[in-house]
Amino acid sequence: MSGRITRDLVDNLRRQADIVEIIGGYVALRKQGQNYTGLCPFHQEKTPSFVVSPAKQIYHCFGCGKGGDVLTFLMEQEGLGFQEAAEKLATRYGIALPSRELTAAQQRQEAQTKRLRQVNQWAMAVYQEALAGAAGTPGREYFRRRELTADTIRRFCLGYAPDRWDYLTLALRAKEVADEEMILLGLATRSQRGGLIDRFRGRVIFPILDDRENVTGFGGRIIDEGQPKYLNSQESPLFHKGSGLYGLHIAKGAIRQLDQVVIMEGYMDALAAHQYGIANAVASLGTALTAEQVRLLTRYTFRTLLCFDADGAGQAAALRGMEVLEQQDCRIGVVRIPSGKDPDEFLRQQGREAFQRQIDQASSLFEYKFQLNKEKFDQDTMAGKVAIIQATLPDLAKVRSPVARQGYVTLMAEALRFPEPAIRDELRRYFGGGKRSAGQESVRPTQAETAADAAQSIVIRGLLRDMPYLEKVEAAGGEGLFVHPAARGLYQTLLALWQAGYTSLTEGDMVALSDRREERDWLTGILLAAEVPGEAEKVLRDSLLTLRRQLMERQIKGMMERLAALEKAGDISAAREVMAALSSLNMAKQKLRLRV
Numbered sequence: 355m356s357g358r359i360t361r362d363l364v365d366n367l368r369r370q371a372d373i374v375e376i377i378g379g380y381v382a383l384r385k386q387g388q389n390y391t392g393l394c395p396f397h398q399e400k401t402p403s404f405v406v407s408p409a410k411q412i413y414h415c416f417g418c419g420k421g422g423d424v425l426t427f428l429m430e431q432e433g434l435g436f437q438e439a440a441e442k443l444a445t446r447y448g449i450a451l452p453s454r455e456l457t458a459a460q461q462r463q464e465a466q467t468k469r470l471r472q473v474n475q476w477a478m479a480v481y482q483e484a485l486a487g488a489a490g491t492p493g494r495e496y497f498r499r500r501e502l503t504a505d506t507i508r509r510f511c512l513g514y515a516p517d518r519w520d521y522l523t524l525a526l527r528a529k530e531v532a533d534e535e536m537i538l539l540g541l542a543t544r545s546q547r548g549g550l551i552d553r554f555r556g557r558v559i560f561p562i563l564d565d566r567e568n569v570t571g572f573g574g575r576i577i578d579e580g581q582p583k584y585l586n587s588q589e590s591p592l593f594h595k596g597s598g599l600y601g602l603h604i605a606k607g608a609i610r611q612l613d614q615v616v617i618m619e620g621y622m623d624a625l626a627a628h629q630y631g632i633a634n635a636v637a638s639l640g641t642a643l644t645a646e647q648v649r650l651l652t653r654y655t656f657r658t659l660l661c662f663d664a665d666g667a668g669q670a671a672a673l674r675g676m677e678v679l680e681q682q683d684c685r686i687g688v689v690r691i692p693s694g695k696d697p698d699e700f701l702r703q704q705g706r707e708a709f710q711r712q713i714d715q716a717s718s719l720f721e722y723k724f725q726l727n728k729e730k731f732d733q734d735t736m737a738g739k740v741a742i743i744q745a746t747l748p749d750l751a752k753v754r755s756p757v758a759r760q761g762y763v764t765l766m767a768e769a770l771r772f773p774e775p776a777i778r779d780e781l782r783r784y785f786g787g788g789k790r791s792a793g794q795e796s797v798r799p800t801q802a803e804t805a806a807d808a809a810q811s812i813v814i815r816g817l818l819r820d821m822p823y824l825e826k827v828e829a830a831g832g833e834g835l836f837v838h839p840a841a842r843g844l845y846q847t848l849l850a851l852w853q854a855g856y857t858s859l860t861e862g863d864m865v866a867l868s869d870r871r872e873e874r875d876w877l878t879g880i881l882l883a884a885e886v887p888g889e890a891e892k893v894l895r896d897s898l899l900t901l902r903r904q905l906m907e908r909q910i911k912g913m914m915e916r917l918a919a920l921e922k923a924g925d926i927s928a929a930r931e932v933m934a935a936l937s938s939l940n941m942a943k944q945k946l947r948l949r950v
């Protein structure tokens with residue numbers, strides 16, 4: 355729970371806000387029993403799996419797994435931060451927010467940011483007017499050659515910086531903008547003689563807006579031959595390289611609706627995409643994707659399609675971007691543009707349908723990397739084939755679904771004309787070599803794992819109904835009982851609250867207190883899953899017993915492993931201690947069995 359808004363105020367907001375009313379403003383909801391259902395706004399579906407509970411003031415989608423309370427809904431739906439979502443609710447329900455206590459320095463900073471945004475806004479208008487006016491002929495010519503329509507130019511506020519030393523500088527001085535402000539924003543530089551020189555000259559201008567439509571900076575492309583071809587704003591209080599995505603302010607609605615984003619490289623690619631109706635396209639602005647950009651995107655979707663240039667630099671940037679996307683659990687597809695064209699060229703020559711076909715045929719991350727490996731080695735020799743398989747194994751091992759993995763083995767075998775069983779052997783050896791990847795652990799939940807999941811959710815639900823029950827859970831093993839990361843995280847939060855003196859908590863409180871998305875999604879899921887009226891005492895007791903038995907089994911297994919290691923090392927006295935502990939643990943487990 356971050357920001358300057360206190361817990362009390364958030365509680366107050368959540369009490370006053372009606373989640374059905376708020377969500378009903380975005381989603382058509384139908385009453386069904388105690389709850390409301392509708393089509394999920396976070397993924398595309400034809401039958402409703404999105405459930406809103408007015409009693410608990412929470413929502414959960416049983417299709418895509420997203421869940422939360424009224425604040426997280428606004429954050430996700432509108433792409434707002436916590437503070438902004440709270441402010442929006444407060445305004446709507448007429449709740450006074452405490453006046454923010456800013457230090458003098460913070461106040462100066464806020465005023466400066468506001469002023470600089472205004473200056474950038476003026477600069478954008480100057481460039482737009484220049485493009486439309488007498489001085490704008492070269493710019494208009496350029497956009498005509500690139501086949502951009504007037505509508506695209508208007509929607510993206512494109513402009514032109516005439517090839518003069520002081521075109522913008524003079525226009526901004528007329529608005530009483532100080533030289534220092536222009537320099538700070540990177541709109542002008544100081545000349546050797548002490549005057550001011552426009553930074554962008556003889557270039558078409560692409561204003562860069564953030565997702566709240568503030569102008570943060572500009573990109574300029576030279577019209578005639580000259581270097582550099584592209585010039586971007588320098589770092590400034592408003593512009594940070596690698597933090598925004600070009601076009602996001604226009605694409606965000608479509609990204610959310612389609613639950614997918616197409617990430618391209620350059621301005622012209624993104625502009626062409628939008629002009630041809632690919633409304634969920636953004637551009638990363640030349641660099642490889644940064645973690646900050648990906649975090650920004652994941653406010654809107656986790657499904658990403660990379661569509662970079664086919665050249666070496668584009669491929670390298672794509673590969674680096676994939677690593678960042680993978681780290682943040684995004685689903686990645688790669689759109690390949692045939693015959694070495696860039697996406698802008700391809701769209702103009704082949705049109706939207708051809709491009710859409712490339713999107714539909716996007717290869718998975720695995721297929722893409724396999725393709726690259728194939729290009730790296732000679733697939734006509736046996737040594738080359740083996741090298742390709744070896745290089746691809748780590749990626750193959752990362753594929754979580756066994757069905758998909760089997761499919762890829764077949765694909766590799768066919769592509770390389772190599773016996774399938776031999777590839778499977780290689781894969782098995784790879785796993786056996788201890789290079790287990792993290793993803794490999796959770797291949798498929800076994801029957802026992804599913805039962806454990808159920809037991810964990812029953813115990814967490816029990817704790818929310820009756821917090822003092824926590825003492826029993828602590829005695830049975832506490833945190834160690836919970837294997838599911840979300841269940842464990844929630845238990846830690848509950849324990850901390852209990853130790854801080856809380857003795858009761860509503861389900862809505864708990865949802866609001868879970869800062870981590872996975873915990874919130876899991877929690878809303880178990881709270882709205884089967885409506886278990888009062889969940890019988892016995893079910894709860896049995897579940898706790900199940901968890902305790904499983905914890906003991908894990909402990910016994912760990913001790914056996916330690917024992918084996920100690921015996922191997924010849925450390926007899928330590929081995930004896932472990933053996934003693936093991937036998938008392940075994941006895942405790944026997945007793946537990948009698949009680950079930």
Ligand SMILES: [Zn+2]
Pocket residue numbers: 394395396397404415416417418419420
């Ligand atoms: Zn959903």
